[in-house]
Amino acid sequence: MARKVPEINAGSMADIAFLLLIFFLVTTTMDTDSGIVRRLPPPPDLTVIPPPIKERNVFNVLINRSDRLFVDGRIGDIKTLRADTKEFLSNPNNLDELPEKRLETIKNLGPYNISKGIISLKNDRGTSYDMYIQVQNELTAAVNELRDELSKQKFGVKFSELTNEDYVQAIQKAIPMSISEAEPENIGGK
Numbered sequence: 790m791a792r793k794v795p796e797i798n799a800g801s802m803a804d805i806a807f808l809l810l811i812f813f814l815v816t817t818t819m820d821t822d823s824g825i826v827r828r829l830p831p832p833p834d835l836t837v838i839p840p841p842i843k844e845r846n847v848f849n850v851l852i853n854r855s856d857r858l859f860v861d862g863r864i865g866d867i868k869t870l871r872a873d874t875k876e877f878l879s880n881p882n883n884l885d886e887l888p889e890k891r892l893e894t895i896k897n898l899g900p901y902n903i904s905k906g907i908i909s910l911k912n913d914r915g916t917s918y919d920m921y922i923q924v925q926n927e928l929t930a931a932v933n934e935l936r937d938e939l940s941k942q943k944f945g946v947k948f949s950e951l952t953n954e955d956y957v958q959a960i961q962k963a964i965p966m967s968i969s970e971a972e973p974e975n976i977g978g979k
Contacts, residue, residue: 846888846905848877852924854915867923874931878906878964897959898943904964911971928968935964 833839850870851859858865860873880887888906895901908928912921936948940960944951951957 842907843889843905845886846907848874848888848906848908850908850910850924850928852910852912852916852920854913856917856920858920858924867920867927870924870927871931871934874908874928875935877908878904878931878935878967880904880906893962895959895962897955898963901963903962904967906967908968909971910968912973914973916973929966932964932966932968936960939963 849859849861850865853859858867858870860870865873877887880890883890888904890902890904892900893903910924910928912924933948940946940948940951940956943960944953944956948957948960951960
């Protein structure tokens with residue numbers, strides 16, 4: 790008589806495979822894509838003629854294909870870009886070569902001089918992604934530091950720590966994120 794072959798219990802194998810799958814899902818990390826958090830402006834209305842912009846209200850930041858930085862037509866430095874941007878946007882001494890301000894009454898802040906300054910960022914098609922991100926970080930950090938300073942002055946806490954949505958909107962209105970980014974092109978430079 791032929792001997793009967795014992796069957797393998799497949800139920801426990803499925804349990805083990807399932808546990809291994811769960812283990813690998815829990816212990817592995819997945820890289821998540823990250824980007825620059827910025828809301829794009831709405832498309833322009835082609836029937837409306839844009840108002841003229843005074844040169845003093847524009848802070849030109851250019852990055853060439855060699856990752857050289859030019860700020861308002863002069864060679865710039867990534868280490869001083871944040872301070873230069875803050876100086877431009879705040880115009881603390883009301884200098885004629887820095888942006889104009891308009892007095893506006895803002896709910897929860899009262900009368901406040903809002904800068905008409907716009908940061909114009911333009912880069913070459915050959916600009917490295919690293920340099921582009923460094924410049925973006927410095928420009929954003931400059932605006933965030935100005936917001937922190939105003940928030941501490943008016944509400945006693947940093948802007949990032951504000952929990953009252955009305956206060957957040959007031960600070961954002963007083964110090965807008967006015968960064969205009971042009972389409973990359975071949976700027977030149979070596």
